[in-house]
Amino acid sequence: MKRLVVVAGLAALLALSFTAVHAAEREPGIAQREPYGIGLEGFAYPYPVSLLPLVNDGEQLRMAYMDVAPAQANGRVVVLLHGRNFPASYWAPEIKVLLAAGYRVVVPDQIGFGKSSKPSGELHFDTLARNTIALLDHLGIAKADVVAHSLGGMLAVRIARAYPDRVNHLLLAAPIGLEDYRMYVPPTPTEKILENEDKLTADGYRKQLETNYSPKIPPEAITPFIDARFNIKGAADYSRWLRAFVSSGQMIYREPVVHEIPLITVPTLFIMGADDHNAPGRPNAPEALRPKMGQNAELANALAAKMAHGSAEVIENAGHLVFLDAPDKFNALMLVFLAK
Structure with a gap:
């Protein structure tokens, strides 16, 4: 039976995802x-x-996805699950690594993200999990090893809990959702978040990514993400995209998965950056509580210790984009884990 690996994350050679004309036009x-x-x-x-x-x-x-076959197949499949702020195209470097190792690679954009449809209704992790399983069924893939980044990590937890017979291994690469943000952040009305997100500028967004994700990322590696988000502002139905994006943030807040993580039964590996302190909603938390949020490496170690088959690796001098900050270390850990 073919095995599937679901991977969500970012890697080092992001420029491979984009044509030279993008840079020229900037x-x-x-x-x-x-x-x-x-x-x-x-x-x-x-x-x-x-x-x-x-x-x-x-x-x-319609759910968009890439399905890429290796030159020399090892009979296994990897599926990559993206984070909230990134289209599936950011997986280009990891796709190359996995193809070289013989994996077939399936890379979806979740509904509400990237090239997939932007729904008029609210987003929910249960729905995204069902959609992902529907994609695997469509492609004839019976079982998966799961590796997920950021928001994709929360989705991967829900998949592993709801469909344990479809998952062999779970690799969580700098996931969010390792704490219940409702314990720190008061509920924020959707209309207020819409207003704030609509006011965000490209320069402000760049600062968010460089500060909250990794100050080590070169500016040219950040630029495609700025393009993907801000060059849609002139689209006639931009307001529908904005509402879907805000819905994904409310989904993170309203649908915590941290309480499910200790119940996962499949072998699970966290790969964390020691400098990853990303915590959605922190600016809306009382000032006294903000420093307590986002201690992600410590949270991952504590959760792994509660799991039947959990372990954690922390990479020094790496942040939320751990696979970009330390691609060689990350790829080595990933490939060894997936080969078990």
């Missing part, structure tokens, strides 16, 4: 591009993208 004096569509129409992905029709809450939607 130079001063060059005319601005036409806006991307809210399905990232006009934004380059590194491999061909297919679309799976789905119905969520009565709404007809």
Whole structure:
């Protein structure tokens, strides 16, 4: 039976995902591009993208994904699950690593993200988990090793709990959701978050990524993420994208998974950056509580100790984008774990 590996994260050679024209068009004096569509129409992905029709809450939607075969297959499959702030295209470097190791690689954009449909209703982890299993069924994949980054880690936990017979191994790469953010952050109205997100500028977003994710990332590696988010602002249905994006933030807050992590029965590895202190909603928490949030390496170690088959590796001088900050160490840990 083929095994599937679900991986969510970022890696070092992000520029491989994008064409040279993107960089050229960012130079001063060059005319601005036409806006991307809210399905990232006009934004380059590194491999061909297919679309799976789905119905969520009565709404007809399409889930985008890449399905890439290696030159020499080892009979196993890897699926990569992305974080909240990144389209699936950011997996280009990890796809190359896994292809070289003989894995077939399946890389979806979850509904509400990237090239997938932006629903009119609210996002829920249970729905995203069902969608992911539907994709595996569509591709004839019976079982998976799961590796997930950031928000993808929360989704992977829900998949491992709801569909344990579909998961062989779980690798959580700098996941969020290792604490219940409701313990620190008061509820924030959706309309307030919409207003704040709409006011965010490209420079402000760049500062967020460089400060909250990793100050080590070179500016040119951040630029594609800025493009993917801010060149859709001119799209006619931008407001629908914005509401879906805000819904994903409310999903993180309202649907914690930390209480489920100790109950996971499959072998699980956390790979954390020692400097990862990302904590969604921290600016909205009382000032006295903010320093207590986002102690992610310590949280991962504590949770791994409570699991039947859990372990954690912490990489020094690496942050939330652990696979970008320390790609060689991350890839070595990942490949050894997946080969077990």
